[in-house]
Amino acid sequence: MDAAPLIEMIDIQKVYEMGDTQVRANDGITLKIHQGEFVAIVGKSGSGKSTLMNIIGALDTPTSGKYILNGQDVSKMKGDYLAEIRNKMIGFVFQQYNLLPKQNLLENVSLPLLYAGMSEGKRKKRALEVLEKVGIGDKWRNQPNQLSGGQQQRVSIARALAGRPSLILADEPTGALDSRTSREVLDLLKELNREGNTIILITHDNSIAAEAKRVVRIMDGKITFDGKVENYKATIKEGEEEHEPDTGI
Numbered sequence: 001m002d003a004a005p006l007i008e009m010i011d012i013q014k015v016y017e018m019g020d021t022q023v024r025a026n027d028g029i030t031l032k033i034h035q036g037e038f039v040a041i042v043g044k045s046g047s048g049k050s051t052l053m054n055i056i057g058a059l060d061t062p063t064s065g066k067y068i069l070n071g072q073d074v075s076k077m078k079g080d081y082l083a084e085i086r087n088k089m090i091g092f093v094f095q096q097y098n099l100l101p102k103q104n105l106l107e108n109v110s111l112p113l114l115y116a117g118m119s120e121g122k123r124k125k126r127a128l129e130v131l132e133k134v135g136i137g138d139k140w141r142n143q144p145n146q147l148s149g150g151q152q153q154r155v156s157i158a159r160a161l162a163g164r165p166s167l168i169l170a171d172e173p174t175g176a177l178d179s180r181t182s183r184e185v186l187d188l189l190k191e192l193n194r195e196g197n198t199i200i201l202i203t204h205d206n207s208i209a210a211e212a213k214r215v216v217r218i219m220d221g222k223i224t225f226d227g228k229v230e231n232y233k234a235t236i237k238e239g240e241e242e243h244e245p246d247t248g249i
């Protein structure tokens with residue numbers, strides 16, 4: 001691919017100081033991701049996935065190294081600038097949905113658009129459009145607790161999509177779902193990718209990573225595999241990491 005990458009990370013280090021000891025949570029991550037990719041970042045507990053996600057998602061900045069997001073150097077940005085990048089460019093999906101319990105689905109999905117300065121009419125129209133896209137447009141008046149887990153995750157995906165972000169960042173999005181519902185959510189993410197959305201999926205589970213097109217595996221803060229999913233599957237078959245426990249509840 002010749003186009004400039006959406007994400008370019010060069011030798012990213014994130015070091016946490018814990019008293020006398022240092023934890024190198026990310027230890028020299030170099031990575032390029034282009035628009036339209038569907039990448040799984042996979043690794044065991046404590047390998048540095050969330051640390052990396054926080055940097056990619058402009059929730060945190062690295063100790064050293066360079067992070068370019070859509071042509072902008074985010075590595076040393078602070079506070080409000082970082083928040084602006086985050087709001088404009090990234091749609092987040094978390095394991096625990098993070099929906100507002102007292103607001104209906106339409107309100108939940110349209111709220112981030114308010115921060116983006118969109119008029120009320122446009123917000124409602126867009127929110128309904130993305131709720132329909134994820135297959136729950138008819139439930140727009142419901143509150144989150146009136147939905148199943150899978151449906152709640154669809155709402156959070158709709159919310160992530162609403163502002164037309166450059167990137168959807170999903171951290172263990174199926175972690176709280178049963179296998180059938182997980183399947184549906186993964187299929188939805190695949191469909192959104194086919195329609196051109198760039199997706200980064202973070203997971204500890206190889207079988208979920210295998211749904212992406214490209215896999216980046218991290219161990220002890222370092223990338224130990226980066227390539228096509230087919231090649232990743234071949235490495236799993238050879239042994240080592242095959243049986244990571246599925247801690248989904």
Ligand SMILES: Nc1ncnc2c1ncn2[C@@H]1O[C@H](COP(=O)(O)OP(=O)(O)OP(=O)(O)O)[C@@H](O)[C@H]1O
Nearest residue numbers: 016023025043044045046047048049050051052204
């Ligand atoms: N705020 C922090 N202060 C100190 N150490 C931290 C902090 N956050 C993470 N760490 C350490 O950095 C390492 C990587 O943590 P991280 O949360 O990125 O792992 P992870 O891959 O997301 O794990 P999990 O799958 O359990 O969520 C761990 O050793 C962790 O203890």
Ligand SMILES: [Mg+2]
Nearest residue numbers: 046049050051
């Ligand atoms: Mg984590």
